[in-house]
Amino acid sequence: MKTLPELLGIELPLIQAPMAGVQGSALAVAVANAGGLGSLPCGMLNPEELRKELVALTSQTSRPFNVNFFCHRPPKPDAKREAAWRNLLAPYYKEFGIEVASIPAGTSRTPFSHDLADVLAEFKPPVVSFHYGLPAPELLERVRSWGGVILSSATTIADAIIAQGLEAGGHRGHFLSGDLTLQMGTFALVPQIAQAVKVPVIATGGIADAKGVAAAMALGASGVQIGTAYLLCTEATTGAVHRAALKSVAAGSTALTNLFSGGPARGVINRAMRELGPMNDLIPAFPLAAAAMAPLRAKAEAAGSGDFSPLWSGQNPTGCREVPAAELTRNLAQDIFLGPHARNRTACSLQSSQS
Numbered sequence: 555m556k557t558l559p560e561l562l563g564i565e566l567p568l569i570q571a572p573m574a575g576v577q578g579s580a581l582a583v584a585v586a587n588a589g590g591l592g593s594l595p596c597g598m599l600n601p602e603e604l605r606k607e608l609v610a611l612t613s614q615t616s617r618p619f620n621v622n623f624f625c626h627r628p629p630k631p632d633a634k635r636e637a638a639w640r641n642l643l644a645p646y647y648k649e650f651g652i653e654v655a656s657i658p659a660g661t662s663r664t665p666f667s668h669d670l671a672d673v674l675a676e677f678k679p680p681v682v683s684f685h686y687g688l689p690a691p692e693l694l695e696r697v698r699s700w701g702g703v704i705l706s707s708a709t710t711i712a713d714a715i716i717a718q719g720l721e722a723g724g725h726r727g728h729f730l731s732g733d734l735t736l737q738m739g740t741f742a743l744v745p746q747i748a749q750a751v752k753v754p755v756i757a758t759g760g761i762a763d764a765k766g767v768a769a770a771m772a773l774g775a776s777g778v779q780i781g782t783a784y785l786l787c788t789e790a791t792t793g794a795v796h797r798a799a800l801k802s803v804a805a806g807s808t809a810l811t812n813l814f815s816g817g818p819a820r821g822v823i824n825r826a827m828r829e830l831g832p833m834n835d836l837i838p839a840f841p842l843a844a845a846a847m848a849p850l851r852a853k854a855e856a857a858g859s860g861d862f863s864p865l866w867s868g869q870n871p872t873g874c875r876e877v878p879a880a881e882l883t884r885n886l887a888q889d890i891f892l893g894p895h896a897r898n899r900t901a902c903s904l905q906s907s908q909s
């Protein structure tokens with residue numbers, strides 16, 4: 555079996571997690587050039603925006619990078635649920651002076667499609683990862699046609715498996731069952747998946763520093779994917795209220811909530827989560843719930859408050875640093891080559907990437 559760096563053509567077994575809404579090509583470029591796998595989240599990009607980001611990426615790095623897509627089944631809009639959701643939010647609309655009729659429905663999150671694959675085909679990205687399962691076989695075949703390596707959360711059809719523990723920030727990769735109580739912690743999940751499959755396993759969720767990276771690898775992971783720790787990096791586009799929350803003591807209290815998109819995701823507990831949830835059965839299915847929340851978020855953020863914002867964060871915010879992403883990547887990788895799994899080849903390449 556190839557090692558993860560061999561499979562992905564990178565130096566360090568370290569993947570910067572794709573994080574829609576808080577980063578674009580700049581973070582991916584910085585991590586790629588530092589020897590990790592930089593990721594571009596594409597779940598909220600239309601084909602034109604995707605092309606622009608891919609031009610930016612490919613003009614600033616010659617290293618492999620990952621593009622990430624959602625592949626959820628778009629739900630049928632349900633007028634009753636949308637009305638119930640808006641009704642629940644009515645007191646807040648009143649508080650902020652928002653006219654309910656002015657709020658558009660719809661979503662900016664679209665699943666992987668032939669239109670998006672057309673753009674990808676122009677750039678032939680070496681790695682493509684999927685959240686919420688895998689797309690239709692003919693779409694997957696298009697990615698395979700240029701030799702793209704496919705990463706997915708927990709399916710054996712992929713070339714490597716992302717094992718996401720419940721500690722992870724943002725949306726769950728969980729898609730076979732809606733029962734969140736079944737989600738395991740990273741360090742319980744990784745050894746079990748590693749034992750069960752023959753492809754490399756990528757540990758993600760709650761890993762925030764070099765010791766965590768080395769521990770995940772000691773448990774059988776071939777590499778790690780790290781999200782939350784990158785959120786304060788210079789190149790991340792994390793908004794001001796989100797940054798403030800991550801730097802506050804509140805960052806130690808996260809919960810799973812479906813209030814911001816309709817799908818369960820982990821974020822720092824805020825007013826909306828306290829008063830309406832964090833999980834609420836009444837709201838529209840993923841990703842339709844976001845539209846009704848959007849104007850409240852905008853009003854609150856304009857006043858410097860994160861009360862109605864998705865403050866995505868994993869359970870372990872201790873690795874968040876306001877430093878360039880290359881520096882964070884090097885720090886995260888510093889213990890990888892000390893353990894029994896150290897390999898001369900990668901140790902050499904680490905030295906060369908630091909020189």
Ligand SMILES: Cc1cc2nc3c(=O)[nH]c(=O)nc-3n(C[C@H](O)[C@H](O)[C@H](O)COP(=O)(O)O)c2cc1C
Pocket residue numbers: 571572573574576595596597622684685718721722723724725758759760761779780781782783866867868869870
């Ligand atoms: C702000 C934020 C946005 C995220 N967006 C995505 C996304 O667009 N696609 C995806 O596959 N995972 C997304 N994730 C989940 C990450 O891929 C990863 O599983 C998680 O960040 C790992 O846990 P950690 O945050 O504790 O490092 C997101 C996570 C965060 C924190």
